[in-house]
Amino acid sequence: AASAWVGEVMQRSVLPQDSGAFNQALMEIGATVCVPNGAPHCDECPWQAVCMARRNETIDVYPCKSKSKPRRIENKTVLLIMDDQRIFIRKRPNKGLLAGLYEFPSFEGKLDRSDCIDMVRSMGFEPLYVEELPEAKHIFSHIEWHMIGYRIKLDSTLDKELPHGILIDIEQVQRDYPIPSALEKYAACVQLGIGASEVRKQMNI
Secondary structure: HHHHHHHHHHHHOOOOOHHHHHHHHHHHHHHHOOOOOOOHHHHOOOHHHOOOOOOOOOOHHHHHHHHOOOOOEEEEEEEEOOOOOEEEEEOOOOOOOOOEEEOEEEOOOOOOOHHHHHHHHOOOOOOOEEEEEEOOOOOOOOOOEEEEEEEEOOOOOOOOOOOEEEEEEHHHHOOOOOOOHHHHHHHHHOOOOOOHHHHHHHHHO
C-alpha cells in the first residue's frame, strides 16, 4: 500500500522528461547524505522538512533490513569413478546451479558403500573396491552442500561409449574440463585443480 502511494505521488510530482534526473538524485542522496552504514547528514538533506524519521527521531532504525533466509542444506555423495589412468565425469544440466559444467557424479543424500556399488553398476561399471574419502562442504549464496565422497576403482577399463558421461584421462580433465570449485577438495584427491597438493595436506590425504 505504501509503495503504491509513493508511486502515485511520484507520478503527480515528477515530469516524465525529468524522471532520470530525479532517480539519479535519489541515489545520490542515498549514497552521500542518508547513508545506510553511518550517521545520516540530516542537516544537508533536501528532504529534512518532510522526513518522518527525523520528525519522530527514529533515524537510527532505518533502513530496516529484513533478516536473510538461512541457507538450505543439501546432502550429497560424490563419486570418483576411476580405472588406472582415467576418471569418469559428466556434464551438469544446462539450467540451474553450475549449469553446463562438468563434474564428478554426485547424488542426493549420503549413500553408504553398498548404495555406491549399486549406483556405479547401474551406470555400466563394475567396481573393484570402494574407498571412503573425507567429508567436504561448499557454501553458495543460498545453499550449502554437505558432501561425503568415495573413490571407486573399476575392475577393468571400458572402451565403449558412455551416453551419460565420459571416462577420460586425468590430465585431459585438467586441461579441457575444469571441475567446479565446489568439488575442489575431491578434485584434489586425484591431483586435479589449482592448489591441489595444498588441499590434500589440509584433508590429510
